[in-house]
Each structure stands twice: as structure tokens, then as C-alpha cells.
Amino acid sequence: MRIRKREWTALPAAATLRPALILLTLALPVAVGFEQPAASPPVAKGTVTAKVVEAANAFLATLSATERSKCTFGFNSSQRTGWSNLPTGIFQRNGLRFGDITPHQREAALRLVAAALSREGYHKVTDIMNGDEVLKNAGGGRTGGRPGGGVRFGLDEYYIALLGTPSATAAWMIQFGGHHLAINVTVVGANSVMTPSLPAAQPAKYTLNGQTIRPLGRENDKGFALINSLNAAQLKRAILNYAVTDLVLGPGTDGKVIQPEGILASELNAGQQALLLDVAHEWVGILNDEAAAAKMAEIKANLPQTYFAWSGALKNGGLAYYRIQGPTLIIEYAPQQGDLDHIHTIYRDPTNDYGAKLVRP
Numbered sequence: 001m002r003i004r005k006r007e008w009t010a011l012p013a014a015a016t017l018r019p020a021l022i023l024l025t026l027a028l029p030v031a032v033g034f035e036q037p038a039a040s041p042p043v044a045k046g047t048v049t050a051k052v053v054e055a056a057n058a059f060l061a062t063l064s065a066t067e068r069s070k071c072t073f074g075f076n077s078s079q080r081t082g083w084s085n086l087p088t089g090i091f092q093r094n095g096l097r098f099g100d101i102t103p104h105q106r107e108a109a110l111r112l113v114a115a116a117l118s119r120e121g122y123h124k125v126t127d128i129m130n131g132d133e134v135l136k137n138a139g140g141g142r143t144g145g146r147p148g149g150g151v152r153f154g155l156d157e158y159y160i161a162l163l164g165t166p167s168a169t170a171a172w173m174i175q176f177g178g179h180h181l182a183i184n185v186t187v188v189g190a191n192s193v194m195t196p197s198l199p200a201a202q203p204a205k206y207t208l209n210g211q212t213i214r215p216l217g218r219e220n221d222k223g224f225a226l227i228n229s230l231n232a233a234q235l236k237r238a239i240l241n242y243a244v245t246d247l248v249l250g251p252g253t254d255g256k257v258i259q260p261e262g263i264l265a266s267e268l269n270a271g272q273q274a275l276l277l278d279v280a281h282e283w284v285g286i287l288n289d290e291a292a293a294a295k296m297a298e299i300k301a302n303l304p305q306t307y308f309a310w311s312g313a314l315k316n317g318g319l320a321y322y323r324i325q326g327p328t329l330i331i332e333y334a335p336q337q338g339d340l341d342h343i344h345t346i347y348r349d350p351t352n353d354y355g356a357k358l359v360r361p
Contacts, residue, residue: 047168047190048190048192048288048290048291049168049187049189049190049192050168051115052112052115052116052166052174052187052192052288053166053167053168053187054115055108055111055112055114055115055116056112056162056166056172056174057166058108058111058112059105059108059109059111059112059160060072060162060166062102062104062105062108063096063105067096067101067105070094070095070096071095071096071160071161071162072161072162072163073094073161073162073163074163074164075163075164075171075172075173075359077163079094079095079161079163079175080163080173080354081254081354082094083175083177083182083184083196083198083251084182084251084252085177085179085180085181085182085198085200085250085251085344086179086251087151087152087153087157087178087179088151088152088153088157088178088179089150089151089152090151093159093177093178094159094161095159095160095161095175096109096159096160096161097156097157097158097159098155098156098157098158098159098160098178099155099156099157109160109176110126112160112174113125113160113174113176113183115288116174116185116187116192116287116288117183117185117286117287117288118285118286118287118288118289118292120285120286121285121286121287121288124199124215124216124286125176125181125183125199125286127201127213127215128180128181128199128200128201128215129155129158129178129181130155130206130208130213131180131201131202131203131206131213131215132153132154132155132157132178132179132180132181132202133153133154133155134203134206134208135153135154135179135202135203136152136153136154137154138203140153153179157178157179158176158177158178158181159175159176159177159178160174160175160176161174161175161176162174162175163175166187167187168189169189170188171186171187171188171355171358171359172186172187173185173186173187173354173355174187177198180198180199180200180201180202180344181198181199181200182196182197182198182251183197183199183286184196184197184354185197185287186354186355186358186359187355188355188358188359189358191291191294191355191358192287192288192291193287193291193349193352193353193354193355193358194286194287194291194347195347195348195349195352195353195354196254196346196347196348196349196353196354197283197286197346197347198250198251198344198345198346198347199215199216199283199286199345199347200216200343200344200345201214201215201216201342201343202336202341202342202343203341203342204216204217204220204340204341204342204343205217205341216333216343216345218282219279219282219283219333219343219345220316220333220343221316222275222278222279222282223279223320223322223333224314224315224316224320225275226272226275226276226279226308227310227314227320227322228314228316229271229272229275230263230268230272234263234267234268234272235314237262237263237267238262238263238308238309238310239309239310239311240261240262240309240310240311242311243311243312243321244311244312244321244323244334245321245334245335245336245337245338246334246336246337246344247332247334247344247345247346248323248332249330249332249346249348250332250344250346254353257350258325260307260325261307261309261323261325262307262308262309262310262323262325263307263308263309264304264305264306264307265303265304265306265307265308265326266303266304266305268308273303276303276306276308276324277296277299277300277303279324279331280296280299280324280329280331281296283331283345283347284296284299284347286347298328299326299328299329302326302327302328302329303326305326305327306324306325306326306327306329307323307324307325307326308322308323308324309322309323309325310322317340319335319338319340320335321333321334321335327350327351328349328350328351328352329348329349330346330347330348330349330350331345331346331347331348332344332345332346333345
């Protein structure tokens with residue numbers, strides 16, 4: 001695919017490893033011009049949902065009947081909860097594998113992902129993907145480095161699936177992910193929900209085309225800024241009395257309930273509360289701006305019942321886990337088993353994972 005120079009230079013520069021990920025710049029518009037499947041419902045122009053539906057139908061139009069059968073599932077099928085952050089060879093994904101489709105089809109798939117997410121969210125996703133290519137070229141990570149293990153890393157090992165029929169009114173879902181990435185976007189009318197989702201990173205920092213990239217760098221830095229804004233009395237309430245080295249509510253824990261811990265946001269001053277909201281936005285803001293704004297308003301309204309908990313070092317650069325937990329929000333940030341170069345995070349809404357509140361009968 002070609003990028004016009006003026007489009008490339010109009011946005012901040014971003015590195016990429018191959019043409020399939022050149023959309024990292026978000027310079028291109030949502031794909032248009034493909035024939036829309038006859039069964040697709042009409043959509044209203046000018047809305048976020050309309051653009052996502054249009055991009056979904058454009059992607060589907062690039063597929064053969066066989067490819068479409070691999071990519072589409074019933075909305076209430078087991079595929080809905082069948083996601084993981086593990087690499088190919090450990091976890092068997094369903095959907096279309098990027099390594100098995102053409103550059104044109106990958107471009108259309110990424111246009112769909114970009115349409116559902118914010119610009120910064122899409123950058124984060126592709127930074128994570130590019131990092132996995134770096135990991136592959138470095139010989140793999142701790143998880144899959146064993147010889148003959150059949151574990152595969154890299155850009156080819158990402159999968160896309162659609163659950164339900166893309167619609168401006170009925171519920172449907174976009175699943176996109178691979179190693180260190182699980183994006184689950186449920187769309188119901190004008191609403192979209194991105195919980196549960198798992199953005200992670202290994203390596204946590206890498207250099208590509210002369211740029212230093214930290215896919216989850218802001219999550220790290222803003223977390224440390226928040227914990228270091230607390231006074232001694234607040235720290236005593238925020239810091240857990242035990243070590244946490246992994247996600248508590250990662251893949252396979254749908255519906256699990258944990259007791260809130262840490263300091264209540266109502267015990268923070270206005271500046272500290274603003275820092276807490278800014279940290280949360282790093283996850284919430286992956287989704288498109290319209291949906292993210294609505295979610296942030298909900299989180300702000302629930303701030304008095306929201307907890308912030310910390311485990312580990314207080315100096316940026318050290319190992320630390322943190323959690324934000326409120327009535328409609330759970331976020332975890334967890335370096336893996338003492339490895340600062342291997343970060344897992346989770347974003348959930350205990351009341352609305354997979355759009356549960358929006359699709360109830």
C-alpha cells in the first residue's frame with residue numbers, strides 16, 4: 001500500500017517493521033469503496049458505530065467464503081471468552097491469522113481495529129505488536145524460549161475474529177490479539193465496550209528505526225507519579241502488606257470477585273485524584289474517544305468508591321504492581337515474576353465485561 005507524503009508527515013512519526021503495520025501512523029482514513037455485503041444492515045453516516053460497521057464490512061468483503069468462515073462466529077459462542085495473552089503454540093486461537101492473509105486483507109483488518117480504537121490506542125496496539133516482532137528476532141522470551149516447543153512470536157501470529165453480524169443496532173464483537181495482546185470490543189448500537197482486554201509488553205522498551213518505544217511506558221511512569229504524590233499516612237493505606245508478581249484477574253478469571261484493597265480515592269486530594277484518573281485513562285482511552293469519554297465520566301462519578309493499591313518499589317525503575325478498583329473498573333499493572341522487561345496488564349469492568357449490561361434480554 002502507498003502512503004502519501006503529506007499524510008505521513010501530518011502526524012507524529014512512528015516506527016513499523018513491515019507494510020502491514022504502516023497504519024501505525026493513523027494517517028489513512030477508514031477504508032471505503034469495498035462492496036458491502038447484501039445482508040449487512042444500513043448504518044447512519046457520521047457516527048463512530050457507523051464507521052466501525054463500515055470498516056468491518058470492508059474487511060469482510062476482502063475475504064473468500066472459506067476465510068470468512070474462519071473469521072466469523074456467533075455472538076454467544078465460546079469464542080467470546082476464548083482469548084489469551086499467550087503466544088501461538090501455547091494457546092490455540094480461532095480466527096484469521098495475519099500470516100495467512102494478504103497484505104491487502106491485513107490492511108483492511110487493521111483499518112477495522114483503528115476505527116474501533118482511538119488514535120493513541122491504536123498506536124499502543126501496534127507498538128505491542130512490533131515489540132513481539134522484536135522479541136521473535138531476539139530469539140523469543142522466557143515463556144516460549146524452549147527449543148522445539150513450537151511456540152511462535154511475531155507479527156504473523158496475530159488473529160482477528162468477528163462475533164455476530166456488524167450492525168448499527170444489534171450486539172456484535174471484534175476480537176483482535178496474539179502474544180501480549182487481547183483486545184475485545186463489544187459494539188451495541190451507539191455504545192462500545194473494551195472489557196475485558198489485556199495490553200502487555202515484552203520487551204518493555206525497544207529501539208526501532210532510531211526510536212525508543214515503550215508500549216506501556218506511560219502506564220509505568222504515571223503509576224509511579226501517583227504513588228509518589230502520597231504522603232506517609234496515605235502510603236500506609238495504599239501499600240499492600242504482601243507482594244504481587246502477576247495479574248490477579250487475568251485470562252480465565254471471568255466473574256472472579258476480589259476484595260478491594262488500598263486507599264480510597266476519597267482520601268486523596270484533588271491533584272492526586274486527577275493523577276488517578278489520568279492513570280485509568282491509559283487503559284480506558286485505548287477505545288475510541290466517544291466511548292472513552294463516557295467511561296471516564298462513569299469512573300469519575302464512582303471515584304469515592306474507587307481504591308488504589310500498590311505493591312513493590314516506590315522509585316521509578318523498580319519492580320512494582322498496582323491496581324485500581326472501583327464499582328465499574330478494575331485495572332492491574334504487573335511486571336512478571338520480577339522481570340521489568342515483561343509487563344502484563346488487565347482492564348475489566350465487573351458489571352459490563354463483554355457488554356453484559358448492554359446485551360441483557
